[in-house]
Amino acid sequence: MNQCAEKLLAWYDHHHRPLPWRQEINIYHTWVCEVMSQQTTLAVVVPKFSEFVKHLPTVYDLATCDEEKLRQLWSGLGYYARARNLNKGAKFIVEQLDGYFPQSYCEWLKIPGCGPYTASVIASICFNEKVACVDGNVVRVVSRLLALSKDVWSSSGQSAIQTHVAQMIPEERPGDFNQAMMELGATVCHKSKPLCLLCPVQQQCLAFAQNCIESCPPRKPRRDAVDVELFALLVWRKATDTLAIANRTKGFLSNTVGFPLIAAIEVSEAKKVLQSLQDLQLFELPSRFSHSITHHRISGKILLAQEVENPSITTESVPWRKLSLPQSFYWVSRSLIASKLSTALDNKVFKLFQNYQDKAS
Ligand code: SF4
Numbered sequence: 001m002n003q004c005a006e007k008l009l010a011w012y013d014h015h016h017r018p019l020p021w022r023q024e025i026n027i028y029h030t031w032v033c034e035v036m037s038q039q040t041t042l043a044v045v046v047p048k049f050s051e052f053v054k055h056l057p058t059v060y061d062l063a064t065c066d067e068e069k070l071r072q073l074w075s076g077l078g079y080y081a082r083a084r085n086l087n088k089g090a091k092f093i094v095e096q097l098d099g100y101f102p103q104s105y106c107e108w109l110k111i112p113g114c115g116p117y118t119a120s121v122i123a124s125i126c127f128n129e130k131v132a133c134v135d136g137n138v139v140r141v142v143s144r145l146l147a148l149s150k151d152v153w154s155s156s157g158q159s160a161i162q163t164h165v166a167q168m169i170p171e172e173r174p175g176d177f178n179q180a181m182m183e184l185g186a187t188v189c190h191k192s193k194p195l196c197l198l199c200p201v202q203q204q205c206l207a208f209a210q211n212c213i214e215s216c217p218p219r220k221p222r223r224d225a226v227d228v229e230l231f232a233l234l235v236w237r238k239a240t241d242t243l244a245i246a247n248r249t250k251g252f253l254s255n256t257v258g259f260p261l262i263a264a265i266e267v268s269e270a271k272k273v274l275q276s277l278q279d280l281q282l283f284e285l286p287s288r289f290s291h292s293i294t295h296h297r298i299s300g301k302i303l304l305a306q307e308v309e310n311p312s313i314t315t316e317s318v319p320w321r322k323l324s325l326p327q328s329f330y331w332v333s334r335s336l337i338a339s340k341l342s343t344a345l346d347n348k349v350f351k352l353f354q355n356y357q358d359k360a361s
Pocket of ligand 1: 141144145188189190194195196199200201202205207208213
């Protein structure tokens with residue numbers, strides 16, 4: 001075993017965090033925790049993971065879980081598309097593979113929604129397969145070990161890192177080695193102020209020796225942020241204190257649940273449609289909301305369509321089709337709405353609406 005791997009494994013044996021999915025090797029748990037951890041911090045993932053596997057203890061439970069329950073179990077983790085992918089993958093395993101988990105990296109790649117990274121984590125941890133797991137933490141550690149201050153983020157740079165990690169993986173304990181690399185990046189080799197004095201591979205680290213840690217890896221080239229102007233439509237049935245929310249099936253924030261969103265450019269058309277309805281009063285709330293998602297900088301206002309005091313028709317007749325909005329909307333009482341919304345943007349919108357109501361009352 002190479003010296004670097006040996007030192008890393010010895011360090012990992014004593015210092016790894018006792019996470020719930022590390023207590024014993026379990027393919028289902030490894031898969032779920034890996035998908036949960038992809039864009040969410042461990043502090044959020046740990047309690048959610050325990051709750052998730054308590055309610056859905058097997059791949060069969062996940063495959064047959066209804067959307068409502070899945071949303072509840074996933075709420076707070078964000079990026080709900082990941083839960084959908086897990087559910088799709090579980091269905092595939094149950095329906096096409098009789099509930100047997102794939103046993104190798106290549107076979108895991110055939111599971112819907114499972115990419116090379118997830119496949120590599122599962123294959124190395126659960127089947128001791130010698131495949132490299134390269135996440136952001138590992139890129140940082142390798143860049144520093146090799147003092148790479150250029151060309152790390154291009155596809156050729158990424159495959160060079162992948163190759164380097166693959167060469168470092170020992171025959172014994174490939175899964176532990178991959179976890180040790182990720183753990184080192186997460187707990188010692190921090191982005192800023194790495195704890196080099198505690199690092200097990202300090203002697204092997206070229207960036208430390210050459211005093212160039214700050215520039216390894218180089219900054220990720222940023223994509224220019226795109227400004228998006230939106231209106232969130234809140235249709236409020238005053239008598240029952242319910243609001244309309246939608247499964248946004250297409251457009252911005254597709255595959256999430258929240259308030260119908262209207263592009264600023266289409267808002268005058270939408271207003272005309274809503275104003276033509278006798279039973280709804282239309283207001284544009286004065287406050288704005290803002291939110292950033294990946295490279296989108298969103299700014300918006302709330303368009304409140306409020307039921308008049310004594311409506312003669314029900315607001316069921318809101319002409320969603322004319323508004324070019326998703327058809328699958330439904331009414332939710334205000335007391336339950338926070339548990340239904342699946343994005344931080346919708347929560348901000350709802351808070352703004354509540355503030356407005358508090359001031360108005
Ligand atoms: S010596 Fe410092 S920079 Fe190098 S791998 Fe260890 S923690 Fe990271």
